[in-house]
Structure formats: C-alpha cells, structure tokens
Amino acid sequence: MIPIPAKVIPREGTFTLDAGTSIHASEELRVLAESLRDTLRPATGFPFPINSATGTSRVELALDARAQGNDGYALSIRPQVARIAAFSPVGVFQGMQTLRQLFPAAIYRRAPVSGVTWTAPCADIADVPRFGWRGCHVDVARHFMPKEWILKHLDLLAMHKLNVFHWHLTDDQGWRLEIKRYPKLTEVGAWRSDTMLGPPTKDPAKRRFTGKPHGGFYTQDDVREVVRYAADRFITVVPEIEMPGHSRAAIAAYPDLGNDIDKTAVGTWWGIYDKGAVFGVDDKVFRFLEGVLEEVLELFPSTFIHVGGDEVRKNEWRESKAAQTRLKSLGLKDEDALQSWFIKHFDTWLAAKGRRLVGWDEILEGGLAAGATVMSWRGEDGGVAAAKAGHDVVMAPQKPTYFDHYQAKNDREPIAIGGHNSLSDVYAYEPVPRALKAAEAAHVLGAQAQLWTEFMPDPRHVEYMTWPRLCAMAEVLWSPTETRNYDGFKARLRMHLERLRALDVNFRPLDE
C-alpha cells in the first residue's frame, strides 16, 4: 500500500468480497458505510447491503475509544470479517483507503470487471499518520483547472491519505473565485487575452504565446460542492487569496485598488510584474479585501486562510506618493514594515473571526504577525525562523516539494519551469529541519507539494507532474521514518501505478 502503514502483521488466509458481503456500521458511521459501498460496488458489481443480517462475509466499521487517536486506525482482516476500528470517523476513513488497496487494482475501475476474484490477504494493521498537515497545493490561476478535475484530484488525495488541499485561487494571471460583491473580479479578472508558452525566459523579446484567450472561474456553488466533497473525504480546503502582491488580475478588474494605476490587464506572461500587481495601502483596499474574505469565510470552513504574501515588488509602494504618505503617517521604517503592517491587519481580522492566517515565508520580513503560520518555500530558513519564534510552520521548500520542477534530466520531458526534483529526491525528503530542537519541531504541522501551473496547461499535464511524486510525498508525510525504504517503495509503487492506471491518471512512467 501507499503510504505504507506503520505496522503490518500478515496472517494466514484471505478475505474475499462476493455477492454475499455486507457492510456493518453503527448509525454514526452510516455515511462512511455508504461511501465504502459506493467505492467497492462499481468494479465488483456487488450490492454490499448495509447492516444486513444475512451475508457470507462482512466489512465492519467501528468507533473504538481505545483505538489509536490522531487519525489512526486498526484494520484486522480475517477470512470472514474485515474490521476497521478507530477513535474517530476520520481514522475509519483512512482505514477504508488501506482496505481498498488490498484488493486487486481493478477495484478502482468504474464498471463491473469480470474474471477477477476480489481477495485481500489477512493481516493486522495498526496505523497512524506522522504529520497532521499532509497537503497538496494547486495553482488554478496560471491555468484554470475545471471543477471536475478538482474532484478527481481530491479523490486521489484521499486515496493517498492526504488531508489538505491548498487551492491557489488568485494571481496576476487570473482570479478564479466568484465574489458576489465584486463581480468584475471574475467578469474581467478571470480572463486573459493570451498565454505565454515555454521555455521560460526573462527576456520579453523571446517570449512566445499561444495566441488564444484563456480563462475560467468557479461559481460559489462550485466551491461549495468542492469544499463539501473534500470534507466528505476528510480533506480541508485551504483557499489562497493573494495579497498584497500577485494581484494583477484583481487590479485589472478594479484599477483603483492598485498604486497609481489607471488601467491594466490580466497578466499573460510568467514572472513578477514591475507595475500594477501590488495592492495599494489605502483603506479602500482593506475594505475590499475584507469584503472578499467575508465571502471566502462563508465558503471555506477551514481554520487556516492563506493570504499569499510572496514576491511583492515593493518598488510599487516606493514610487507611490499615497503609499509613502501612509508609511510615514504610520511611522514605519520601510516598505518591509509596510507589508508587515498590511499582513498584521488581516492576521488580526482573521483571528477575530476564529480563523488563522497562513502565508508564504516573505511574511517574516518586517516582522511576523502574532498569529501567523508560515509556509516555508524558499528553502527551510523561513520555517526554522518561524518555528524558533514559536509560530506554526508548514514546510513547502522548492527542493523537493515544487512539483513544477523537472522529474528527470533528459530531453524528453515536457518543458518545465526549471529545477529538478526527482522521485527519489521527494522520497528522501525530511520535513522537520535539522536545525530545530524537539520542542520547536512540534511547530512543524507538516508539509505539502506545490503544483504551480505556468507550464502545465491542462489537467493531464498537471497529473504528469504530480504522479508518482505525490505518492512519495504521501508516504513521507504519513508513514513513520523507520519504514522509509526507497527500494521497497519502488516495488510497491509498481503495483500502485496499476491502481492509478485503472483511475486514468496520467502519471509519469517509472524510469526502468
């Protein structure tokens, strides 16, 4: 299985799903029993009645106060009974993912498969995740990814016991979230006139373009569907609304949110814009962002709300009379302090509403907001500094968690943004920086993979960059360090890819 459980004791015999298999669960686990039925029924064609008195074999789901907490579960498989017991429903759900993987890979197909005997080896499994934040980030601003693919991706995250979907919804090249109070954010901000092609270049003269408009956005109904679909799979959706930088799409929609901007357009090329991409520091900007965030909080129950904070070209504030006036009136030292003041405002604002702010590690510059959690992307230093200062940290260092980097050094890979993070690099990753002492390390909530989509124009390309590296990441985040063994992982991965194949995931084949 992937990720490998903490402890597996093989037992004699096999358990077989057949037309007589039923599912048993108490009323509080009824929905999970239905969910298990819905995942086992398509490929097998068996009805899996719930709590049926008759039946030759059974799958039991049970809550057990004595069971491992922290989202863990115990799975016992005997010839007549497969039993998942856990402290809480989330543990039961994780056990269901393990159980499903014990059957032949064809169990993941969506119509009855004939000629397969649906057996799983008997065993006792005790399992518990290493980290609480097991995430995957997807940038849908650079290239819009349709809702149906988001749902597919959530299914795959759940299968791999990942539990955070970080949804990067806004950026210079697109605003993807319907906001009722500000309809132009999607009327204008969700569409761009053109899109830069690879290879990446900083020379404007060398940029090549598709010549086609691109865009799309999620309605609030779509978002509610995604959030609920994720919640039913015990995945938290963390929305990201970028501020104060990477905001060109919003400023294209509402130019007076920028710094001395009359008019600008949604970005068409990749890179950081020198002008028109950073919010001003006016009160009206704050009111606007609060208005946006009020709708965001209604849509997303997540405790954590991501506000970006990365790659702000502070020249925009340096060159703006209004920003300089504000800076001086606040008695601030410099533009770093101004950004810190900006982020602190929203840290306080979110905290008052029972939420927590998370941002990229640049939010450390100029002084970290009191309640902020840091997502460490420029290496580990930001994470180390924040954890040492007593802040929570999510690790997302470019090496090796940026899955927009190349997977192999050959000339056959599709154009990527640069860099190189191989499958083995990801598998070897240790999320807790060595520089941290044990007490500080407790601030490392976990880590996540990043899928920036500048050079991933469609879902199947995203899948190619995601899989199987995310299999490795899932194991890093779930399984105990002592189970880590790359050869063993690769052997299991070979079987696991058959599951992904059944699910029509466009994974990168292994180098053989």
Next chain:
Amino acid sequence: MIPIPAKVIPREGTFTLDAGTSIHASEELRVLAESLRDTLRPATGFPFPINSATGTSRVELALDARAQGNDGYALSIRPQVARIAAFSPVGVFQGMQTLRQLFPAAIYRRAPVSGVTWTAPCADIADVPRFGWRGCHVDVARHFMPKEWILKHLDLLAMHKLNVFHWHLTDDQGWRLEIKRYPKLTEVGAWRSDTMLGPPTKDPAKRRFTGKPHGGFYTQDDVREVVRYAADRFITVVPEIEMPGHSRAAIAAYPDLGNDIDKTAVGTWWGIYDKGAVFGVDDKVFRFLEGVLEEVLELFPSTFIHVGGDEVRKNEWRESKAAQTRLKSLGLKDEDALQSWFIKHFDTWLAAKGRRLVGWDEILEGGLAAGATVMSWRGEDGGVAAAKAGHDVVMAPQKPTYFDHYQAKNDREPIAIGGHNSLSDVYAYEPVPRALKAAEAAHVLGAQAQLWTEFMPDPRHVEYMTWPRLCAMAEVLWSPTETRNYDGFKARLRMHLERLRALDVNFRPLDE
C-alpha cells in the same frame, strides 16, 4: 426536460425527496434501483434505502407488460409516490432520466447541496422514442480523449436518452485500441511526432504545427470498462475500425499491410493522404484485419461493427502492381469494384459471426455488400439509395450532424474545420429523407451527431462543439415530430444548461 417526453399531463401538487424517501423495485430491477440511488444520493445526501418498509415517500420502479414497448415508459408522479413503469429495464432507465430532470438542477452535483428543497411537480408522463438509433460519434484518433472523459460523455448521452456511442478508434493520425496480436498498432500507431494546428489549409507550405508529440490508446481493460459502463446505461458502443482507407497509423506500425510501402509514419496533418494510407488487397491484409476484428468482437458485444470505408484514394491500388494483379485475377471492372469486394469479404465474415457491417456511404460504390448498413454522411443521397435498395440506414449528413462545423458566424468562435451548423439547424433536422416512401423510411434506424476532432485538441473543446447542439439532436431523435418547437426548446434549454453547468460541461453559451 430534454428531450421532451411524448406526452405530459400536469397534476396538482409536488413530490419531495427527503431523508425518508425509499426506492422500491423487484429483484430484476434491483441494479437499476441501486443506480437510481447512486445518482440521487450525492447531491441530496439522503440514503434512499431500497425496499425499505418504513419511509415517508417512495420511488417505485416496475416492469409492466401492458406498458409501452420500444424502450418507452410511463412516469406517474404523485405527492407520496413517483412510479416508473415500463415494458423493459431500458424503459425504466429512460424514465429515471426524466425523473431526475424534474428536480432542481443542483441534483446533478456530486456532493450534498444545502438549502435546496428537492421537489418535482406531479404529472403523468407517457413517453417513447421516435428512433431506435440515437447516436453520437466521437473521433479519438485525431485527438486522443482520455477514458475518464469517455465515461463522462456516456453519462451525458444517457442523460439525453441517446443510446449509441460510435467510437472512431482508428485513422491515419492514430490507432487507439490495444490489439494483443499486433502490439505495434499501439506501440507505433498510437503516437505521432507532431500535430497540425488550425486554420485548415490544403497548402502544405501553410500548415502550422504544435511541435509536440501526441498520442494515447485504450487498453483492452479500459475498453471493457467503457463497454460495460455504457451497457449499464443502455448505450451500445459501436467500434469503428477503418478499412481499407484512413489506415496510415496501422500501416506505419506494419508497413507490409500497405501498397508498396517500405516505411511510413503516423499522420501529423489533417486531410487525405495520397500514399501509405490504404491497405493492400493481399490475403495477409485480410488475415490481419480478421485478427484485429476477432479481438474487437470479443471486446464489443454490439451487433453493428463499423468498418469505415470512406475516402479511399484508389490511386494507391491503381499504382500498385499487386493490387492490379488481384483486380484482374478477380475479374473486377475497376477499383470501385475492388473496394466493394474488400468490404463484401468483411460483410460475409461478420455475418458468419452473427454481427452486421456498417460503413460510410462510399461502400455503395462498386456495389453494396448484401448485409451492409449504410451511414449516410455526404448528404442524404447515400441513405436514400441504400434504403430504396432495402438496406438499413443511419443518417449522419454533414449538414447538420457534423458538429466539427462552426456553431455561429462570428469571429470569436474557436477555429473549426469549416461549414456552419447552428443550434437551430440541428433542431430543425428531419432524419427521414423526403425522397423515401413509408416502407423505405422504415429502414432509417435513426441518426447521429459526428465529432471529428482534427481541431478539437482536448475534451473541453469537444464539449464546446458538442453542447448544446447535442441537446437539440437528442430531441430530434427521441421526441415526436409534433412536439418540435424551437422557442419552447430554447426556453427549456436555458434551464437545462444549469444541469450541464452543475455537471461541469463546457457548453457553448446561448446567443442572447
């Protein structure tokens, strides 16, 4: 609803789905009851127990020998009971599609939606399809479409009461079906080095290319999944294996199947190739194609097997010594007669195995094979000639069933192959040619839409070209002529597009 039922009598009151609603069915309809439960449960979150004795309201599925045959059904909706009765399971299934459309459009979402009351208006509906062949063709050779999208497309066909999926699996630019005996068909034939971009041109010097390889194929396990998924929705999958022309991908894999070919490559541009795209007329070609078809027959239970037959550049045979020798030894008049002889061989071969050959209307040239069914694409003439000669016919005329043509005359539409078939053109289509007398018209099995994908690089582009035109086509094929009313259709379509929106279908918005 779309397609509109033959007869609808509104009644007082509403039927409401709630947590107490159960589904009732006899054992022979048990699988349909489960399928209904699986489609109603995601959005409502209700459990819909099957044959539960308790419950406040119920959906009943019943076979009724007195009911309308020919895939029809009766649907009676009263405040406590919604009842679907039909002569056969397929009719029950069609009634389920109607019932689902009577609830709010959010019923098509995949996670529980809050704040919606799931009511349907009371009514008596009596319904029966006009044609038995209600089809949609998809070319996956020009651009490969992933299996998961094929499954989505099948769901949409079922929703629109379409029942034939014509899967165009092979062509000059790609071979998409795994054949165990001939592995190179997919190892070589499923991949091409480049792909022509629009706009279409016949001038080789003006062709523009993506510069990227393209390809993909379906494993036999994938095909079995698709065929079974379709069958569970009462859709027949008609595979198309092109012969003797449009065969460049196969000849690239096995050059000795061609006419004096040493080596060729899978096609990269759109159009008809002058050389290397037509099978030879050797015995070894027949044995090869029989080998392919033997595996095809194992995979596809469809009575009809499509063998293409269109656009054969007969110069290949004219210039081949071997072909000319064969022609003379058979005492045939010309190359048309040679093609006719080729097709007749497979007509006989398929008939001996209990199947029926269907081909594009060029199979009329040189004399139609005894058992052949003609798919009339170059206007109606081929269909008329075949029906008058007592052959069955499927209508697929370019105007208006070729959905690769433009939907509107403006400069904002994505590049298409040319031509123009608007939504109203499709809605106004009459599948039975006027030239046919009543007895001859009985040979018109039905009609289908064609999705040739030269200029549709991905699934979302295909959806844009498909919807809502296929909604119009579905109504043409299902509903009685006397219900046809374009204004009424457009009013219903506006609501129907909300359903497609919930399903994340990238339809072309209506011109308002």
